[in-house]
């Protein structure tokens with residue numbers, strides 16, 4: 001059988017996932033974080049890691065280019081892809097997707113300008129709550145948008161709230177809770193069940 005491909009992303013998800021994979025007997029053969037390589041051997045001959053941008057992990061797994069991956073539920077929900085199965089909540093990278101705005105600033109009576117990288121989830125949320133919005137797609141530093149008059153509100157990830165506070169913003173409405181999830185390709189979950197199930201069970205046993 002071809003090696004099992006696990007899609008990971010650098011940053012907080014990687015740091016928090018590697019100990020769980022280690023508990024399942026899988027470690028990278030070299031340090032992932034300061035390498036330019038994108039495919040890595042592991043301590044198991046039948047397992048390889050690929051390293052992607054966090055936002056791309058659901059795509060690789062949904063299309064079967066990776067069998068398993070780690071992604072935030074926010075990203076999974078935003079992309080709303082078929083063919084993904086979520087066998088395990090890793091209970092790390094816990095955060096909330098929220099609306100936020102300048103402390104005390106009134107909202108416009110008419111259409112609200114909202115800056116976010118979560119276009120799909122934001123559109124769904126405002127439609128559900130009956131608010132007319134103009135969505136402005138950004139790729140980062142969302143907190144800046146209300147400060148310079150680009151937007152009336154943002155939709156972004158909040159954890160401690162420190163980033164909002166440091167920029168004079170306040171959290172408003174909760175859209176969803178998120179945490180890191182193991183994502184499996186649905187077909188692979190069936191065809192490779194004997195290989196995947198023990199791995200997921202070992203990771204689950206290592207959760208604190």
Ligand SMILES: Nc1ncnc2c1ncn2[C@@H]1O[C@H](COP(=O)(O)OP(=O)(O)OP(=O)(O)O)[C@@H](O)[C@H]1O
Nearest residue numbers: 011012013053054072074075093094095157159178
């Ligand atoms: N401050 C935070 N605290 C806890 N979890 C977070 C926080 N920010 C993001 N996350 C979660 O971690 C996931 C990955 O975030 P990360 O910052 O590693 O990637 P990214 O910013 O989406 O991607 P990139 O750095 O490639 O632009 C997010 O999808 C979200 O679920």
Ligand SMILES: O=P(O)(O)OC[C@H]1O[C@H](OP(=O)(O)OP(=O)(O)O)[C@H](O)[C@@H]1O
Nearest residue numbers: 140141156157158159160161162163164
């Ligand atoms: O409530 P807090 O604990 O302050 O966390 C929230 C911040 O964390 C994320 O950014 P991150 O630090 O991942 O940087 P990024 O913009 O590169 O994703 C998110 O986009 C917020 O800006």
